[in-house]
Amino acid sequence: MHDIDNYTVIKDASSVYGTKGANGAIIISTSKAKKEATSIDFGVYTGFNQKPLFLPVMDAKNYRSYLGDVLQSQGLTTGQIAAMPYMNDDTASNSQYYRYHNNTNWQRNVFRNSINQNYYLKVTGGDNIATYALSVGFSRNAGVMENTDLTRYNTRFNAQFNFSKKFTGVAALAFTYNQNNLKYQGVVNKTGALYTALTKAPFMIPNEVNVKGVLSPNFEDADILGISNPSVLSQNMLAYNRYYRFMGSYTFKYDFNKFLSASALIGVVYDKMRENIFVPRKGVADDTLSTFIADSRLGTQVKRLFSIYSDSRIEFKRTYNQKHSVASRLGLRYQQNRAEQDYTLGYNSATDELISVQNGINALRQTGGGIGEWNWMNTYLNFDYGYKDKFFLSFNAAMDGSSRFGSQAKGGISMGGVRYALLPSIGAAWLLSSENFMALSSIDLLKLRATYSISGNDDIGNYSRYQRYGSQNLLGMQGLVRDGFANPAIQWETSKKLNAGADIAFWNERINASVDAYYNKTTNMLAYETLSNASGFQSVLTNSGSMKNAGIEASVNVRTINNKKLKWDIGFTIAHNNNRVISIPGGEMHTDSYGATILTRNGSPATLFYGYNAMGVFSTEIAAAGSKLKKKNADGTYSNFRAGDVIFQDLNNDDVIDEKDKSIIGNPIPAFFGSATTRLEYGRFSLDALFTFAQGNEIFNHLRYKLESASTVENQLNSVVNRWRAEGQQTSMPKATFGDPMGNNRFSTRWIEDGSYFRLRSATLTYAVPFKDKFIKNASVYVTGTNLFTLTKYTGYDPEFSASPSLFAQGIDAGLDPLFRSFILGARIGL
Amino acid sequence: MKKMKLIESLLVVTLLLSFSSCKKIFDIKPEDQLDISNAYQNVYDADAAVIGVYGKFMGLAEQYVVLNELRGDLLDVTVNSNEALRQINTHEVKESNPYASPKPFYEVILNCNDVIENFRIMVRDKKMTEDQFNQRYSDVVALRSFLYLQLGIHWGEVPYVTSSLKNVDEVKNPTNYPKVTFNVLLDSLIAVTEAIPFKNVYPSGTNLNITVDGYPTEKFYINKRIMLGDLYLWKNNYQKAAEYYRQVMETATAGDFGENYYSQYKLGWWGTGNVDHDVVYTRPGDASTLVYNEGWRTIFENPFNSDGVRREWVWVLPFDSKFRPDNKLIKLFSPIGGDYQVQPSQRIYDMWDGQTQRSNDRGQGIPYDARKLLSTMNIGGQPVAMKFLYNYIGWNTSTASNPLLKNGKWFLFRQTxxxxxxxxxxxxxxxxxxxxxxxxxxxxxxxxxxxxxxxxxxxxxxxxxxxxxxxxxxxxxxxxxxxxxxxxxxxxxxxxxxxxxxxxxxxxxxxxxxxxxxxxxxxxxxxxxxxxxxxxxxxxxxxxxxxxxxxxxxxxxxxxxxxxxxxxxxxxxxxxxxxxxx
Structure with missing residues (x-):
């Protein structure tokens, strides 16, 4: 990130980016030489990453008692349970005593503290014909999971050429190489290092031990309960990828005169990622696949993206009579993309030393992949008009063609048999503070803005418009079958956005504030339309939905102290967004995601948690029988809820807990979110801090759902110690039952938590070192802390978590590797 | 100025080029699937279409067996059966029952309709010969009639879709889904099936009648004459039904007077040196000497390329663990490697027990039908319907040699x-x-x-x-x-x-x-x-x-x-x- 000069976020009026602009645009400028003299910038920093606080899982004593309950509910007799090697405490009769009588906190074996390193060097310079900027960087960021890290090398070379006074050019070349060591993240039963560390029996240890209790250097295999050894997963399992990216572009610009210029850019992007995976057989539970049992698992995958793009334009810029300023651009953008993915999976290599995919057994090898290709063309016109620097008017229009759009798309215009999206926008701003009547006002700046834009989204899949055939085998013969229905009317999603805002500054610009309100309506939204069974298919993708977003964003920055020696800035931003589905086919849709049901319904936010209302646990059989509540079994019979089962609310009062008793139990979208910043400058010291917050969002704690289900032999959270165990016991934790026959763990309010938080995301203290030496232009040292503290009621690792990009995974804590706290010490020198 | 002109003209050319070739630029066909413009180009594509239809058809095996047997009186639910199967068993089926969804049948029908429509275009455009068209077209029409007959049998009044539903508008157009009663459906099916130009099996040596992965494919495809016989029988047109059945019974009545001439589809005994499909005892009259490893039971176990399959089976498809789809019939029937969701009914046991076998030299008839012992087994105290399992569970071991290799067959029609x-x-x-x-x-x-x-x-x-x-x-x-x-x-x-x-x-x-x-x-x-x-x-x-x-x-x-x-x-x-x- 050291070679970025500046970036601009465009939230509205982005029609000029056509069907790529519905969500706004970010324009990033990379470093260029600003002056001809050679200058060198060198930076180095190192960081310390602190492993997160462990989740409180049960210790060996509590786990053993829990395991006894589960085995009993599975139908084992007391005698059978007592005879298990992990239950038998007699060292004489139990030859495996030392193997099963330990107390291990497995999280210790997969988490660690780690160190980051980061170096960069930037050289800029040149002469009156050419200037250049070269930057080189290297970083190694280690994760807090054992054997995870990201190593990154990057170089960038930007050059500007003055071929003549009127003819200039820019070349930009960048190459990045990343190497990433990973582990399976999240709730992955057999191969997830963190998940098995949470669920592995604490009475086990990572290494083999003999009858006398002497420890071996060899790791244990998967255990008697069928759970993998987390230490094997973090030490011996391999998952790494290498990622290469090359970006190159050339821009030529010719100034016809002071007012008119033309430019052309052409560029290529080439991405390649190679990913390898190896899961050893020793220490990992076997996986039963359809026709064989997989012990070791091997895989490799290559992904490629090749993209050519161009942007050619004519620009006109002129001010008439020092009153009317006019700027206009007409241009054409073009993108041609090809993505390819190929993978091979192998199984059961002869030994754990053979780790590459060709060592798998030939007959079990699986290969697959995909190819995607799409072209996009965008013709754009942009016209800005300003009157006396007081009144501004801006008009944009784009015409987009894409290989993804169907020939019978309903919107847009048709030319030569191709449908184009036509996307205009208009904006106006009035700088009131420049008007005469405001000249004497104490307000330094007052600006009113409004824009209305229509933009589009072309992320609609590459080939929905065609009638396609996929392969279908009959034994080893390959045939072709219909793959759903062609939708030649498929088109871009249309987003109509109205934005109004005001900027104000006063107290000699020591207070700056701005407020924006927007209303955004998406029509032609892609949705799956359910079809008649007689069509043979479930659904087809059509532009048949609509949705709206309305919101407000406000920010204020105040310089509270403004002395020569002491300066103190405080800033605050807050945003609120209101999302509503206007219509989807059928009016309502349920999506299952991580065991949750996500409701999408006309008139409601797009994703809502939809489940049962849990109201405690039946403490006595009488209470349970009195409620008359029951549930339907798989075979159609009913079972009554009993003491120790969860009391679910029977919304329709039919005594049966079923689908009809589901209601909205949470919303993953926060009511408000924002940030606060502060900057304190005192002499050569400065202190920056960034706080972020979100309020009113709910989280489905999927990890806790797995760790409090009390229905398997997997270790659980300490809270499960309070499970219902005896008639009359008052508790909120239901009894342990193998397989959860009563559905106590169904998606309910038990798993929904308040995700509100306030956190100090980062704080930095910088000291600018004074130098008298002319050789060194500037130097500074700094120390930064990230994620220093978080205020939240959330019980998982962290209320902010990375999840899959899917809309339906929003607000679901799937147990991925948590955020962590880190400290960075760094220095910068400019020569 | 010279430079300026160069750039100007370059710009203009770029713009012009971009617009003039737009249609081509935006017409990118998928590469990991086939677009319709690349399908149905020659007879090999036609073969692929037929193979695709039958590949999809294999996916109906479980639903077909459940609907036709569990609704009847010979198959019963077990303690493991879910509510859906219990509903089928007791004839109180809810709309949401997955076994009562006609969709899987219609997916194959859609593929048939697509193939039929495009085959007609192919022969019109000379992309395959009249002969090639007749064979393949007739096969797919007959299979579609079979699927519709099944729909009629189980759902009564059904939409009779014959359009290939080329795009969303056609899919949503209700006129493509005319609803017809079972009786009217039968008339339509007889009309289209009677009109097919080719009623034989694929001639041997053609691309579709070969041996693949050790399986002769001849019996994979529907027998069109049996389809017609069945349609006429449902319509109570006994003369026409008998005519078509008779033609199939005479399938082997051609060529040399070999074993096959007299035994294929004629329910004839086999000559010496061959083991036929009779119920036999090594010591006639001694019930304990019932022969399992040969005779009637092997009808279900015989390998595909055996005389047994050739003479007994008219229509049968193999499940091979090396290929998809998975053999769901093992999940349905088997207590080993499966869920054992159905079992023989007490009624069929009683029916078998109500039979008497032929007297032996000592004048005694064994007082039950031996097919009871050859059609079922008792595994772990559970009665199991075995016909679909003989390629998976050994008749003499009661275990699967490899529970993950779920081989088997989907039986559709045989000489009985x-x-x-x-x-x-x-x-x-x-x-x-x-x-x-x-x-x-x-x-x-x-x-x-x-x-x-x-x-x-x-x-x-x-x-x-x-x-x-x-x-x-x-x-x-x-x-x-x-x-x-x-x-x-x-x-x-x-x-x-x-x-x-x-x-x-x-x-x-x-x-x-x-x-x-x-x-x-x-x-x-x-x-x-x-x-x-x-x-x-x-x-x-x-x-x-x-x-x-x-x-x-x-x-x-x-x-x-x-x-x-x-x-x-x-x-x-x-x-x-x-x-x-x-």
Whole structure:
């Protein structure tokens, strides 16, 4: 990130980016030489990453008692349970005593503290014909999971050429190489290092031990309960990828005169990622696949993206009579993309030393992949008009063609048999503070803005418009079958956005504030339309939905102290967004995601948690029988809820807990979110801090759902110690039952938590070192802390978590590797 | 200025180029799938289309068996059965029941419609020859008729979709889904199937009749004449039905007078050196010497390329663990490596136990049908319907040699179905004795000769086609005869059972009921029971024919009698069909 000069976020009026602009645009400028003299910038920093606080899982004593309950509910007799090697405490009769009588906190074996390193060097310079900027960087960021890290090398070379006074050019070349060591993240039963560390029996240890209790250097295999050894997963399992990216572009610009210029850019992007995976057989539970049992698992995958793009334009810029300023651009953008993915999976290599995919057994090898290709063309016109620097008017229009759009798309215009999206926008701003009547006002700046834009989204899949055939085998013969229905009317999603805002500054610009309100309506939204069974298919993708977003964003920055020696800035931003589905086919849709049901319904936010209302646990059989509540079994019979089962609310009062008793139990979208910043400058010291917050969002704690289900032999959270165990016991934790026959763990309010938080995301203290030496232009040292503290009621690792990009995974804590706290010490020198 | 012109013209050229070739730029066809413009280009594409249709068709096996057997009286639920199967069993099926969803059938139908429509275009555009078209087109039309017949049997009134639904507008257009009653559906199906230009199997040596992965593919495809015979039989057109069945019965009546000539589809015994499909004992009369490793049981275990499959099976598809789809029939039937969701009903056991085998030298008949022991097994105290499992669970070990290798077959039609249905048509045409003979002990048994001169016996040559069979066999008598059907032994004789004697006054109905009963004893669990019961019920307009049988199964299974009575009442009210979920 050291070679970025500046970036601009465009939230509205982005029609000029056509069907790529519905969500706004970010324009990033990379470093260029600003002056001809050679200058060198060198930076180095190192960081310390602190492993997160462990989740409180049960210790060996509590786990053993829990395991006894589960085995009993599975139908084992007391005698059978007592005879298990992990239950038998007699060292004489139990030859495996030392193997099963330990107390291990497995999280210790997969988490660690780690160190980051980061170096960069930037050289800029040149002469009156050419200037250049070269930057080189290297970083190694280690994760807090054992054997995870990201190593990154990057170089960038930007050059500007003055071929003549009127003819200039820019070349930009960048190459990045990343190497990433990973582990399976999240709730992955057999191969997830963190998940098995949470669920592995604490009475086990990572290494083999003999009858006398002497420890071996060899790791244990998967255990008697069928759970993998987390230490094997973090030490011996391999998952790494290498990622290469090359970006190159050339821009030529010719100034016809002071007012008119033309430019052309052409560029290529080439991405390649190679990913390898190896899961050893020793220490990992076997996986039963359809026709064989997989012990070791091997895989490799290559992904490629090749993209050519161009942007050619004519620009006109002129001010008439020092009153009317006019700027206009007409241009054409073009993108041609090809993505390819190929993978091979192998199984059961002869030994754990053979780790590459060709060592798998030939007959079990699986290969697959995909190819995607799409072209996009965008013709754009942009016209800005300003009157006396007081009144501004801006008009944009784009015409987009894409290989993804169907020939019978309903919107847009048709030319030569191709449908184009036509996307205009208009904006106006009035700088009131420049008007005469405001000249004497104490307000330094007052600006009113409004824009209305229509933009589009072309992320609609590459080939929905065609009638396609996929392969279908009959034994080893390959045939072709219909793959759903062609939708030649498929088109871009249309987003109509109205934005109004005001900027104000006063107290000699020591207070700056701005407020924006927007209303955004998406029509032609892609949705799956359910079809008649007689069509043979479930659904087809059509532009048949609509949705709206309305919101407000406000920010204020105040310089509270403004002395020569002491300066103190405080800033605050807050945003609120209101999302509503206007219509989807059928009016309502349920999506299952991580065991949750996500409701999408006309008139409601797009994703809502939809489940049962849990109201405690039946403490006595009488209470349970009195409620008359029951549930339907798989075979159609009913079972009554009993003491120790969860009391679910029977919304329709039919005594049966079923689908009809589901209601909205949470919303993953926060009511408000924002940030606060502060900057304190005192002499050569400065202190920056960034706080972020979100309020009113709910989280489905999927990890806790797995760790409090009390229905398997997997270790659980300490809270499960309070499970219902005896008639009359008052508790909120239901009894342990193998397989959860009563559905106590169904998606309910038990798993929904308040995700509100306030956190100090980062704080930095910088000291600018004074130098008298002319050789060194500037130097500074700094120390930064990230994620220093978080205020939240959330019980998982962290209320902010990375999840899959899917809309339906929003607000679901799937147990991925948590955020962590880190400290960075760094220095910068400019020569 | 020169430079400026260069750039100007470059810009203009770029712009012009971009616009002029737009259509081409934006026409990118998928590469990991096939666009319609690249499909159906030659006969190999046509073959791929047929293979695709049958590949999809394989996915219907489980639903087909559940609907046709569990709705009937021979298959029952187990303690493991889910609610959906229980609903099917007791005839109280909800719309949401996955087994009652017509969608899987319609997905194959859509593919058939697509293939049919595009084959017509191909032959018009000379992308395949008339011969190639006739063979493939006829096959797919016949398969579609089979699927629609199934839809009619189970859902009654159904939408008769014949459009290939090329785009979303066509999919949503209600005129593409005309709803027709079962009776009208049968008329339409007869019209289109009768019109197909090719009614044979794929000629050997053509791309679709080869050996693939060790399996001859000839029997993978529907037999068009049987399809037509079935359609006419449902329509009570006995003459036409019998004609088509007869043509199939004579499939091997060509070429050399070899083993196959006399035994394929003729229910004939096999010559020396071959092991036929009879029920046999090593010591006749000694029940403990029933032969398992040869004879009748091997009908279900025989490898695809064996004489056994060649002579017995008309339509059968293999499940091979090396290829998709998974064999769901193992999940359904097997207690090993499966969920054991269905079992033989007590009623079929009782029916088998009600039979008596042929007397031996000592004059004793074993008092049950040996097909009971050959069609079922007791594994771990559980009665298991074994026909679909013999390629998976060893008959002598009761275990799977590798529980993950789920090989098997999907049985659709064999010669006993053929003979019973021909007999059904013959019986309704007034040819009682002919029907009785095919059912019991063959032509020689039904038309015995008093001496060795069989000139005027062992045959029905005085009857018009298709009822004129020649089964004359003079052994070593004079004149010497070995007619085409001389080896025909009848279904019951092959199963070592006594003949059924029929009261003369009531022969039509008695024989018909007897044929349906024999279908249960012989072809239990093979997926034809419900259709047999319903066909006769509709023909006789007598709902008790089906209702009583289902009731008896339910009441014998130990289910609450209210549930059994409710099922009977529904069927008595002619409520034979599943709810059709749109």
């Amino acid at each position: 179905h053929l003979h019973l249905r021909f007999a059904e048509a013959a019986n309704r045409s007034g040819k009682y004795l002919l029907a009785w003979g095919l059912w019991n002990n063959g032509f020689a048994g039904a038309y015995p000769a008093p001496g060795s001169d069989v000139t005027n016996y062992h045959n029905t040559l005085r009857e018009p086609y298709p009822f004129n069979f020649d089964g004359r066999n003079s052994n070593n008598g004079v004149p010497y005869y070995r007619a085409d059907w001389y080896r025909n032994i009848g279904i019951r004789a092959r199963a070592n059972l006594l003949n059924v004697s029929i009261p003369v006054a009531d022969s039509l109905l008695s024989i018909e009921s007897g044929l349906i009963q024999e279908g249960a004893l012989e072809n239990a669990f093979e997926g034809t029971r419900w259709a047999d019961l319903l066909r006769v019920t509709l023909r006789r307009n007598d709902p008790s024919f089906i209702a009583d049988r289902v009731y008896e199964k339910l009441i014998k299974s130990g289910i609450a009698s209210g549930s059994a009575s409710a099922a009977r009442a529904r069927l008595m009210a002619r409520d034979y069909y599943l709810p059709f979920k749109w």
